[in-house]
Amino acid sequence: MTRPAHFIAHTGRISLAAIEEMGYQFTLFAESLYWLIAGPFVSQPVRLSAVADEMMKIGVLAVPVVVLLSFSNGVMMAIQGIATLQEFDAESQVVPGIAYSVTREFGVLIAAIVVAGRSGSAIAARIGSMQMSQEIDALRVMGIEPVRHLVAPILLAMLLMMPVLTLLADSAALIGGGLYTGIVLKLSLSTFIDRCFDTLAVYDLMQGLVKSLVFGVLIALIACSNGFSVTGGSEGLGRATTRSVVLSIAAIVVADMIFTYFLNR
Amino acid sequence: MPAINQQSEPVIEIRELVTYYGERKILDGINLTVESGEIMVVMGGSGSGKSTLLRHLLSLNRPAAGNIRLFGQEVNKLSSRALHQMRQRIGVSFQGGALFNSLNVEENVAFPLREHTRLDDNTIRIMARMKLEVVNLAGFEKLMPSQLSGGMIKRAALARAIVMDPKLLFFDEPSAGLDPVVSADLDELILRLRDAMGVTIVVVTHELESAFRIADRITVLDKGKILITGTTQEVKESDNPRVQNLLNRRTEDIPVNADEYLQRLTDDLAGL
Numbered sequence: 172m173t174r175p176a177h178f179i180a181h182t183g184r185i186s187l188a189a190i191e192e193m194g195y196q197f198t199l200f201a202e203s204l205y206w207l208i209a210g211p212f213v214s215q216p217v218r219l220s221a222v223a224d225e226m227m228k229i230g231v232l233a234v235p236v237v238v239l240l241s242f243s244n245g246v247m248m249a250i251q252g253i254a255t256l257q258e259f260d261a262e263s264q265v266v267p268g269i270a271y272s273v274t275r276e277f278g279v280l281i282a283a284i285v286v287a288g289r290s291g292s293a294i295a296a297r298i299g300s301m302q303m304s305q306e307i308d309a310l311r312v313m314g315i316e317p318v319r320h321l322v323a324p325i326l327l328a329m330l331l332m333m334p335v336l337t338l339l340a341d342s343a344a345l346i347g348g349g350l351y352t353g354i355v356l357k358l359s360l361s362t363f364i365d366r367c368f369d370t371l372a373v374y375d376l377m378q379g380l381v382k383s384l385v386f387g388v389l390i391a392l393i394a395c396s397n398g399f400s401v402t403g404g405s406e407g408l409g410r411a412t413t414r415s416v417v418l419s420i421a422a423i424v425v426a427d428m429i430f431t432y433f434l435n436r
Numbered sequence: 437m438p439a440i441n442q443q444s445e446p447v448i449e450i451r452e453l454v455t456y457y458g459e460r461k462i463l464d465g466i467n468l469t470v471e472s473g474e475i476m477v478v479m480g481g482s483g484s485g486k487s488t489l490l491r492h493l494l495s496l497n498r499p500a501a502g503n504i505r506l507f508g509q510e511v512n513k514l515s516s517r518a519l520h521q522m523r524q525r526i527g528v529s530f531q532g533g534a535l536f537n538s539l540n541v542e543e544n545v546a547f548p549l550r551e552h553t554r555l556d557d558n559t560i561r562i563m564a565r566m567k568l569e570v571v572n573l574a575g576f577e578k579l580m581p582s583q584l585s586g587g588m589i590k591r592a593a594l595a596r597a598i599v600m601d602p603k604l605l606f607f608d609e610p611s612a613g614l615d616p617v618v619s620a621d622l623d624e625l626i627l628r629l630r631d632a633m634g635v636t637i638v639v640v641t642h643e644l645e646s647a648f649r650i651a652d653r654i655t656v657l658d659k660g661k662i663l664i665t666g667t668t669q670e671v672k673e674s675d676n677p678r679v680q681n682l683l684n685r686r687t688e689d690i691p692v693n694a695d696e697y698l699q700r701l702t703d704d705l706a707g708l
Binding site for chain 1: 494496517524534535536547552
């Protein structure tokens with residue numbers, strides 16, 4: 172084969188593989204929804220204890236990092252905002268600036284990136300090592316659907332915990348921004364909070380929350396599908412874990428751009 | 437050899453099974469029948485297709501052609517609900533045990549009961565412990581899989597495989613990775629189980645000694661085809677050179693074709 176032909180064939184193969192993977196992720200999503208809704212009626216319910224367990228791992232244990240990062244991000248936005256707005260003598264306008272960007276954008280983005288990094292890798296590694304040690308096969312031959320047993324609880328836990336983490340991230344970032352603004356502009360924290368509430372509409376918070384659901388689904392599906400498709404021993408497991416984190420963060424940022432475009436038209 | 441009930445229909449019937457892995461043909465026209473209550477050993481070297489055959493028997497893979505009947509039902513035509521029910525009558529002991537690493541031994545054994553029955557907690561635990569007694573693992577209930585030796589893992593996996601009292605039991609390489617004594621113990625256990633529970637057993641292995649110790653009948657796979665199916669005696673007396681090679685651990689002479697050899701060496705190089 173000539174080189175250009177080689178290149179085209181290669182591109183084609185990669186695109187096909189990507190489409191196939193997305194198709195697989197969609198099947199995982201559809202099957203999980205099926206088990207969550209119809210499971211109890213065919214006496215194969217999704218175990219609540221498993222969901223609670225995942226909520227703990229995905230949500231509760233991520234709280235410290237999410238709060239720390241969001242708080243720091245809030246402070247940084249206040250520093251940059253005040254520095255920029257000083258040139259126009261409009262420092263006081265820093266409050267709506269922080270309030271909008273945190274609730275619409277950065278709160279959810281930080282929560283999602285933390286969850287993608289922590290749980291995206293952990294989920295892919297756990298399912299991947301189960302795949303390698305034939306535990307997934309063992310589930311299947313016992314008549315226990317791996318999707319119901321493993322994926323559905325993760326998906327539900329993501330849907331429940333991502334909005335909570337997002338609200339937490341929003342609050343931490345606003346408090347961080349408020350404290351810094353308070354020190355520099357001699358504005359009390361309560362005044363800052365009051366002005367935030369004056370500025371913000373429910374719509375602004377909703378933007379972040381809706382996105383958090385989408386990001387949660389993306390992380391869950393990318394991590395699970397990478398875990399299930401582990402082949403080639405421990406090297407393959409490492410590759411799947413890395414891939415899971417990189418792909419979910421990439422998917423989050425791209426999806427965020429698309430959503431922001433449509434939500435702000 | 438125990439009495440095999442010839443009147444009842446066979447537990448497993450494989451007809452003209454053909455499978456591919458990508459472009460490569462793995463199984464090529466497999467026909468095999470396993471009668472109720474017998475121990476059938478599927479033997480073959482690595483790459484013979486025996487693991488693939490097992491995956492098909494477990495309905496983990498779908499064949500390209502041919503069909504498999506378990507308990508008289510064609511598995512590829514079963515609805516997911518019927519397959520779900522059938523799987524509760526089948527037990528599998530995987531090569532590496534495939535115990536759930538996050539659960540201890542007792543929870544592992546109790547797992548199918550918890551998922552498939554509505555028994556109360558105490559009953560489930562008693563039933564799990566009964567099976568652990570059967571495989572001589574009493575007293576190890578609370579250990580995690582990572583704390584077990586190779587032989588104990590296999591026995592715990594066996595306890596989990598029989599906890600639903602299956603009618604059909606599969607073993608994937610039961611003696612792989614075990615020393616001869618532990619391996620002989622496990623063989624003994626397999627024979628005892630068949631006598632006690634009347635279960636039909638299919639064992640996939642490459643271990644000759646173990647195969648001849650437990651088998652009622654043996655089927656020898658080579659390069660995706662069945663060379664012979666018969667009693668241990670028939671297999672031993674087979675005059676098929678490939679069967680004898682396998683039994684005597686002789687390597688096979690592969691005839692060399694000079695043209696093909698050159699072709700292989702220079703393949704793919706033309707275009708670059």
